[in-house]
Amino acid sequence: MRIVLDAMGSDKYPGPEIEAAIQLARGGGVEIILVGNERVVKPGLDALKATDVNLPIVHAPEMVDMAEKPAAAARGKAENSMAVGMELVKRGEADAFVTAGNTGGALANALFHLGRIRGVKRPGIGAPFPVKGGSCVLIDIGANAECKPEYLLQFAIMGSLYAEKVFGVHRPRVGLLSNGEEAGKGNDLVKGTYPLLASSSLNFIGNVEGKEFFGGQADVVVTDGFTGNIVLKSAEAVAKLLTETIRDEIKSNPITAIGGRLAQPAFKRVRRVLDPSEQGAAPLLGVDGLVFIGHGRSDARALVNAVGTARRAIESGLLAALRAELSSRLNETEAALEPAAAH
């Protein structure tokens, strides 16, 4: 099994990537290919003197900049590290591509170099969220700001298959994110999507709100990329505000400060349980190749987890299953769409 790791992805590239690659190569079971600017990556690798491992570097002279327009970067920079890495996947020289780089850049490069799985209208980005008692995939978290009900139906199909294959969930419970649990609640998009999900063969549990989502009552939650992105970033911001406020309040008094120090191991466990980087990486579902996007702030550990997610996807045959499912469900999708079209 071969996995390409974008050496130019994370905010502190290529350090975390090189460190992760060495750990993974030592762990065995997977060949890691680093893709990036050789003049940056090779010295970084040499400095760590990891002479015991074989870590090929595939040279990519360019990179996707955070400041650039992703689509322009994907088209204009044919030799950016994402493009070069994805071409390896496309040619069958690697099984998956993992990056902690710009999400828009990954999406644009994937559409350009890998294309869509047959039958897929829009790829969606699925993010595993830490929720009560486990994790839940929210899809889409940013690929499509404007959506149609049929896109959300496909996100649900792909997200459900992902939860089944990669997380081993039997008949994943699929919820539709809405401003109320009752059927009939929602904006026009949700109201249009509800009957498609209800008449599909998915294990659809109806509309869900934050309570059910973070309460762990669904395995997959479907939404448009605008709302999903706002939920993702708001959840991160609320968690940050809460932990900072707790820290400040604990430190403001000597007794509570002692208590805080004694409770420190518990806080560390909380961070580990709720840290999004522990959840692995976000799959780009619907493109014709396995692509995983990690957080820009990823450290080596987070990247190792991201590659771990890619491994599970490869081992479970996710891509073949997505291809088969999407094409076999093409008819189902069309059938489900008919009543909506008749409205």
Added chain:
Amino acid sequence: MRIVLDAMGSDKYPGPEIEAAIQLARGGGVEIILVGNERVVKPGLDALKATDVNLPIVHAPEMVDMAEKPAAAARGKAENSMAVGMELVKRGEADAFVTAGNTGGALANALFHLGRIRGVKRPGIGAPFPVKGGSCVLIDIGANAECKPEYLLQFAIMGSLYAEKVFGVHRPRVGLLSNGEEAGKGNDLVKGTYPLLASSSLNFIGNVEGKEFFGGQADVVVTDGFTGNIVLKSAEAVAKLLTETIRDEIKSNPITAIGGRLAQPAFKRVRRVLDPSEQGAAPLLGVDGLVFIGHGRSDARALVNAVGTARRAIESGLLAALRAELSSRLNETEAALEPAAAH
């Protein structure tokens, strides 16, 4: 100053309402009128033997049920407690109406009994969120699942005036909630709204994400009621998940449990800082009367805070200012809309 308190609003009505009304009446400076079913409210009030205070009860034989369709309840039950209370405001017999009841019911009753301020296209519900270093009003959090750019412009105008009058913020910073800070990011609604806000006389700071919102970088954040409602409920759910996880992890080990007990006062302060009920109540902006909606889980303290918010709104002349602003800005609004209409 007279404020009507819906005695049938909170999940545990009428207990918290009666308790809050007694506290407020004892505090002075405001006359409280309880509205609700006399046969329920009077015995509750008598049981507390608050013979030192004058607390008139206005009888309302019906109430808005959580299970009902709000619009149907508002129309079908002419004598529900919200309707009776709002009619007191309409007739000038009270200055504001406060309820911890069903949000949809309050909105439907307000539209039916108070109507809209001249020039207002859609009323919006503004919720004060605890954010870093203070609070921020998010509008709309649920009145309008489907919005148009001109509604969001009006939400911004009303939210800004609210922050100025009720929170005393000079030139409130107004942000537009989006899936990216850069101008040009967003769904069609956000892209259509951005130029309206940019060309208005508001202190518009551009698109904001969760980071800026919860980081306290805006005083008012504008969004559609679908997204706002999901952000509200997700923020509550994330905070709940995080605090429960911390509690469980602390309790799981004797040393951290001791630490947790020592740190207890700090956790209490955190709850107070971040408790939405400490933020007062959510104003229903754009209806022609002052209406405030508290959380269904409100206890007496939360209701006292909600009435406190209503008092500040009355004292600051919010309603007159909204009426003047909306009608004087009618021209500005129309002018700002022209380029959008030309697209």
